[in-house]
Amino acid sequence: MEFNTKLLHGRAVKKYADGATLPQISQVSAFQYDSAQEQEDVFHHKAAGFAYSRVANPTVAAFEQRINEIEGGNAAIACSSGMFAITLSLLNMLCAGDEIIAGMGLYGGSIDLFEDLTKFDIRTRYVAHMTPEEIEPLINEKTRVIYGEVISNPSLEIMDIRAVADLAHEHGLPLIVDSTTASPYLINPITLGADIVVHSTTKYINGSGNSIGGIIIDSAKFKWDFDRFRALDGYRQFKNLAYTIRLRTDIWENMGGCMAPMTAFMNVIGLETLGLRMQRICDNAAELAKNLAELDGVEVNHPSLTGCTGYELANSQLHGKGGGILTFRVGSRERAYEVINSLKYAVRATSLGDTRTLVIHPASTLYIRSTQEQRIAAGVYDDLIRVSVGIEDVSDLIEDFTNAIRTAKTA
Numbered sequence: 001m002e003f004n005t006k007l008l009h010g011r012a013v014k015k016y017a018d019g020a021t022l023p024q025i026s027q028v029s030a031f032q033y034d035s036a037q038e039q040e041d042v043f044h045h046k047a048a049g050f051a052y053s054r055v056a057n058p059t060v061a062a063f064e065q066r067i068n069e070i071e072g073g074n075a076a077i078a079c080s081s082g083m084f085a086i087t088l089s090l091l092n093m094l095c096a097g098d099e100i101i102a103g104m105g106l107y108g109g110s111i112d113l114f115e116d117l118t119k120f121d122i123r124t125r126y127v128a129h130m131t132p133e134e135i136e137p138l139i140n141e142k143t144r145v146i147y148g149e150v151i152s153n154p155s156l157e158i159m160d161i162r163a164v165a166d167l168a169h170e171h172g173l174p175l176i177v178d179s180t181t182a183s184p185y186l187i188n189p190i191t192l193g194a195d196i197v198v199h200s201t202t203k204y205i206n207g208s209g210n211s212i213g214g215i216i217i218d219s220a221k222f223k224w225d226f227d228r229f230r231a232l233d234g235y236r237q238f239k240n241l242a243y244t245i246r247l248r249t250d251i252w253e254n255m256g257g258c259m260a261p262m263t264a265f266m267n268v269i270g271l272e273t274l275g276l277r278m279q280r281i282c283d284n285a286a287e288l289a290k291n292l293a294e295l296d297g298v299e300v301n302h303p304s305l306t307g308c309t310g311y312e313l314a315n316s317q318l319h320g321k322g323g324g325i326l327t328f329r330v331g332s333r334e335r336a337y338e339v340i341n342s343l344k345y346a347v348r349a350t351s352l353g354d355t356r357t358l359v360i361h362p363a364s365t366l367y368i369r370s371t372q373e374q375r376i377a378a379g380v381y382d383d384l385i386r387v388s389v390g391i392e393d394v395s396d397l398i399e400d401f402t403n404a405i406r407t408a409k410t411a
């Protein structure tokens with residue numbers, strides 16, 4: 001089954017109650033039972049059923065099953081936001097004293113989170129580029145995980161997942177990847193060796209910018225050394241399922257960051273058109289990037305352009321597509337503001353992966369908590385504009401951006 005067919009007819013797409021083609025929105029907190037015994041059986045997982053929506057909910061389960069199938073995982077757990085998915089993907093396996101190795105080009109929110117984790121004595125060592133050559137020298141006896149983004153945002157570097165996963169595994173470490181900016185349309189990181197995948201479903205998966213959400217997908221392929229990964233120690237008997245079982249029955253349930261049923265429903269609808277949207281978005285982004293690169297006074301970055309950092313890996317890993325985000329530099333912050341202000345169709349809004357094209361000046365918004373040094377390391381320059389390309393007619397986008405750049409007077 002090809003990608004778009006699988007989204008509509010995969011194993012996880014069920015005939016729902018009353019023959020419905022989509023899951024019902026089970027907008028309830030609790031589920032009732034006829035007897036105390038029945039309720040006990042559900043609580044002890046001896047009988048199928050739902051007890052309480054923070055722990056499991058049919059609409060959320062329907063979404064989890066669909067994503068899990070599309071990503072080729074063993075289990076998926078939906079969260080209240082992408083940030084909560086990232087937080088839990090790490091806290092589920094880390095203890096105080098452990099270290100993460102990550103790339104400097106991460107989404108600003110993740111860098112802020114890693115700073116927060118230092119208060120719990122979980123530290124992050126950063127590499128400029130997520131390559132085995134840069135990562136290996138930082139691995140020490142405290143390292144417990146390698147974490148990176150498939151397409152870093154907004155530096156648009158692409159991680160060679162197989163190479164980084166091979167290195168991680170040689171050192172007995174799992175690789176967690178944030179695949180939000182690629183989406184399952186461009187890549188299934190588990191097939192290349194990633195152990196755990198996270199997405200902010202807020203972006204391409206939802207696709208219409210109507211709900212905040214996140215998801216963690218566990219491949220269940222990683223062989224946990226329980227003496228080393230002390231956070232999973234009590235789950236030894238579950239072997240390679242330990243990560244999922246601790247997450248589902250312990251930390252995710254107890255921290256209470258579940259996805260709302262309505263969000264799960266919106267995400268199911270979004271997921272069904274992911275392939276169509278992504279194809280259009282990637283084509284639009286490549287075309288827009290090509291046209292903007294021809295203008296004077298702009299420096300464009302998009303992995304579809306030869307000479308851009310992600311070009312080779314986009315070809316080998318992402319079916320030749322460069323994703324839906326492009327960035328360009330215009331010479332100064334003032335000029336960047338002027339360009340942003342005069343755009344007609346592109347919407348000045350944060351987020352990405354929407355149907356409509358979104359623009360933002362990352363240095364003054366997404367990276368306000370970062371130091372200037374961190375900003376430069378993440379490729380966030382003062383004159384840089386990030387564009388999340390939408391599904392509009394590309395000729396209109398080209399005209400809109402070209403006019404805005406050509407008419408910007410500030411040097």
Ligand code: PLP
Pocket residue numbers: 081082083084107109149153178180181199200201202212213214351352
């Ligand atoms: N990961 C990436 C790559 C992102 O761009 C974002 C948000 O922009 C997140 C994670 C966080 O997702 P959320 O806003 O759903 O918490």
